[in-house]
Amino acid sequence: MKIQILGPLEVKCDKGEEVTPRPLKLRSLLAALCVTSGRPVTASHLIHVLWSDEPPRTASTALQVYVSKLRKHFHSAGIDPSVLATTPAGYVFRSGGYVMDRDGFDSLVAKARSAVGVGRAEEAAGAFSEALSLWSGPALADLRDVPALRDYALQMDERRNSAYEQWLELEIGLGRHSMLTSELYRLIAEKPIWENLHFFLMIALYRSGRISECLDVYNRIRRILIEELGMEPSARLQNLHHAVLSREPWLESSAAPLAAVS
Structure with a gap:
């Protein structure tokens, strides 16, 4: 499974077919789970994501229903639903069960900055360019109205801006x-x-x-x-x-x- 958050949230199965859930609650739940880099997410945090500061009295039960719906969505799309696991600490996407564009971006930016540190400007500019090409718009562009996700999205935008500035400076320094x-x-x-x-x-x-x-x-x-x-x-x-x-x-x-x- 491939998950893209550098732009609108998008999920693709291994065959490349888009299988993004359409309901807002499921997309919000999916985004909250996948931005934590494989760490468990507590039920209380997910409730906050889904209902902000006004959760219903049955929020805990409703959360379990949405988790079940997300697993069924994965299953119907040919994705192993066990990728979304329940642990004593909360819910978590199992490591290795998915690939996310953000991780590719972070890896390429780290490679670029390492190349800058040893004076390999051409290599650094190429890595920054490749990292920036992974973006298709503002991070989580379709979920900016979800308060609990907005701050994270803005943080990602700032990381993109920083990479842009470093890339531009390198390109100008290379005479381009x-x-x-x-x-x-x-x-x-x-x-x-x-x-x-x-x-x-x-x-x-x-x-x-x-x-x-x-x-x-x-x-x-x-x-x-x-x-x-x-x-x-x-x-x-x-x-x-x-x-x-x-x-x-x-x-x-x-x-x-x-x-x-x-």
Whole structure:
């Protein structure tokens, strides 16, 4: 069984057929069980996931019913229902009974960061790119209205953002700025006040000889920040803007340590 949470929740059997349960309660239960990395989940936590702060008086019995329904769903999809086990500590997906995209993402990010640590930028950029390709949207995109799952989903989004920034810096350092502009414009359309994206886009445009566009990017994010948040861009962005206006030599070098710009 393959479980995807880096986007809408999706379950696929070993043959590749999608077998995601449709009822919201079953999907919420499944998500709460699979994000715990094989650790038992207590009944009280699952009740909180399913009913937030207003559980019914029969919540314990109802939870058992939903667990039974999830097992029956697995069985009807050709998945061994014993993958969902009951233990004294709570309910747990048995280790080895499923593969999750989050685990692949974490493994690739760890590989990328290890490569960065020993100066293998090309390898690191490739691993980050592969990790980011596992995402199909915000984590648990279809379950953001479940309060007990929202915080976890946002944590995963932040881990994705961090990987994006490290990948972008590596790609620019490798001299691939011309290839990044369309991806950066796409990301900015999704997250219009993520300042570091504008920073990387300005660098990419400058090194591609598109200086007027580079300045337009700064003016646009400055206007948005002032109008929406009542604040000026970060010191890092302001310093980059001044460097562009002065055509400082370091801007031309892909070897320049972007992280040091502050």
